[in-house]
Amino acid sequence: MEIKSQVYKRVVAVTVTGRVDSGTAGDLEKALSALANEAHNNIVLDLSGVEFLSSSGLRVLVTTLKGVRKVGGDVRLAQPSQRAIDAINLAGLDVLFKVFPDRESAIASY
Amino acid sequence: MEIKSQVYKRVVAVTVTGRVDSGTAGDLEKALSALANEAHNNIVLDLSGVEFLSSSGLRVLVTTLKGVRKVGGDVRLAQPSQRAIDAINLAGLDVLFKVFPDRESAIASY
Amino acid sequence: MPPTKTRPRLTLHSQSVPAQLGQLESLCNLVDLGARSSGFDDRTSYACQLAVCEAAENIILHGYRKKGGDIRVTTRSRPGELTVDIVDTAPPFNPTMLPPEEGWALTDPPVGGRGILIMRRVMDEIQYRRRGNRNILRMRKRVRPSKS
């Protein structure tokens, strides 16, 4: 798994690639909570390169969502891979996340 | 010349491609002032496909800039082609426009 | 004369790994092999990998916890059908006995409890048996042959 983030004025775009399972979800959690600590609460998650997303990864997404929502933020998904979508849908969490077809529209939605 | 625009919540991204000279600048002016009339004042101009930009085109850019500035807006340039940059620099107008290396960062700068 | 009944070809894959999170990817690869042997497409294989990965993750985190142990995954592939056995020697746990998920409010989504839900949604059958000191979880996925 690789995590890259691009901090903008009102939004931070986080690109997650590779395999997100219980072996790697901890790193994602650390990265996202570090951003939240710096008051980056409008998060765009670019999931275009996600090859595997288990419930441990989904747990991090939901935890982050709940955290930033408290301060008026959100977690929005940009161009999720079919595999990321399938995992989110199977877990019944698709109702939680706004999904955008590209990074640009996700960023501009804030 | 071709003009496409993508309206987002707080920003409108306008993509201009081809040749912008006195034969076509009028169309650009119309498109941009239509957006201003609809209160889209945070403009991102994607100039990546501009092949020619004469002073008539620059005039439209400056006119638009002055108009939207009055209401707190701005015109920011995304990934301008070398030819667009050269024209803007030769005309001494580079000091007026914030330039961003991609659409995403230009949009997120608002 | 009745047509000759030929049993469909059976392919087996099996691997035993130490109960460590770093082994999950290797188990996924095994499941992918099995899914391919059953003729499943990439998306169906991925769903099966997800389901098995969730089960194995639970065994590591909730079953063995910090204590060591092994997990054996065995796949049985027939055309259009994949059976996966997941065997461990952690304390008894029967995931099929868990009550179905309760509804939740959009304003307060559940942080966990997604794993068993995913297994149930992906698989057509899930059976649990306890044999001696072993938990045996059997999952089965069937795919209708597509008309091609």
Added chain:
Amino acid sequence: MPPTKTRPRLTLHSQSVPAQLGQLESLCNLVDLGARSSGFDDRTSYACQLAVCEAAENIILHGYRKKGGDIRVTTRSRPGELTVDIVDTAPPFNPTMLPPEEGWALTDPPVGGRGILIMRRVMDEIQYRRRGNRNILRMRKRVRPSKS
């Protein structure tokens, strides 16, 4: 013995077009031909096209205005040097006499007046002559041969 002085090869391109904005692209193509004949790279050619386009645009908009007329553009190319003559029969106008641009505030940028500025910044020389009823604007661009 002094080295034999050979005059560099001269290439000419010339075109006359009606004074219409739709003709500007055609004039640009001519200038591009000339610039290539001088061995200029794409970027330098583009700068020359811009400068000539600005001059021609002014002749159409400020010179002939709504009245008709022609514009003739002639390029003379030598290696590393391009000379462009722009000839029209509109009322006399000498762009070289325009005072240099005054400074302006960032808060109130100038909307027009960029054309002659661009010509001056691109070209190494600009000469104006009036011959009979003709305005003759000569622009010259030189490029040092790059050490290759």
